[in-house]
Amino acid sequence: MKLSTRSRYGLKAVIDLAIAYGTGPVSLPVLAASQGISEGYLEQLLRELKKGSVVDTVRGAQGGYELTCDPAELNVQRVLNLLEGSTAIVDCVGTEHHNCTSACSCSARPLFLKLQTRINDVLVRTTIRELADDYVQQKSRGNPCKNVCE
Amino acid sequence: MKLSTRSRYGLKAVIDLAIAYGTGPVSLPVLAASQGISEGYLEQLLRELKKGSVVDTVRGAQGGYELTCDPAELNVQRVLNLLEGSTAIVDCVGTEHHNCTSACSCSARPLFLKLQTRINDVLVRTTIRELADDYVQQKSRGNPCKNVCE
């Protein structure tokens, strides 16, 4: 049930980009330093996000990464789907239903479906803008925020 | 975000035991055959469930496994916690909060907390009895149920 660090790092980088939205690209070294992780690793995650058209890049000096759309229009599910591959808790309730029919299959399926529905609900409804705004607000109140996990 | 096969197999075995609740122990070969998996592997999972007092065993010939309590009193969270170790999607929102304070920590924390709340809600509210009853009912309607994942 754990979310991978890919997802955690990638999501936080997207939130960083949302905070900087409209102010030009943010470079990899800056994004990596924000979370205290290596540039090489974060780069891979950002490349996935670029493939999925969530971020765009500006090459050359003064370049960096930026969101392709307004953070208010970007939900968490889209981001996590790119980073995680899929946000399905079990394959048989993902977008590809495989061999499990909805009529009836294994005894745990009703649980999996309910869980997946609730999870998707949160992921779809939560926008990157909300998370970015919350974080900026907390910091402005002088709360001891760190974006680094220990 | 995936649920491990441990969890899937273990949970389904518990549902099998719920269906047989009150009719004496069910043997490992029977439980394993129900899902088409090896006895050795399922045995490990059942041992975890025994450690957690969810199932009890009867040794010797005609022995097997049985639930320690009424399936109506047993929720899915308790079962998955034993099988999965923890049902937390990230460590910092588990029962052990580690170094992340609730005041403010990383930018993604509000999302993690919301997600975890919704997940726990489903896991706590769903009883094994519900799942067992649903399954028995589906089968009695002649639906093509299989407890085996393909």
Added chain:
DNA sequence: CTTAAACCCTAGTAAATTAGTTGCCTTACG
């Protein structure tokens, strides 16, 4: 009392996933 069915336990292992690192190439601003 012997046998066989059943649980008990430890250890090992192959495959997959995760979490990175390394190194070199391309682009573009000044």
Added chain:
DNA sequence: CGTAAGGCAACTAATTTACTAGGGTTTAAG
């Protein structure tokens, strides 16, 4: 042209997952 930046591929170490193997112990039944 030099340097700062992203692009890309390959490799690797550690961990987790999903098992398998094999021997030990208990107990009901014949």
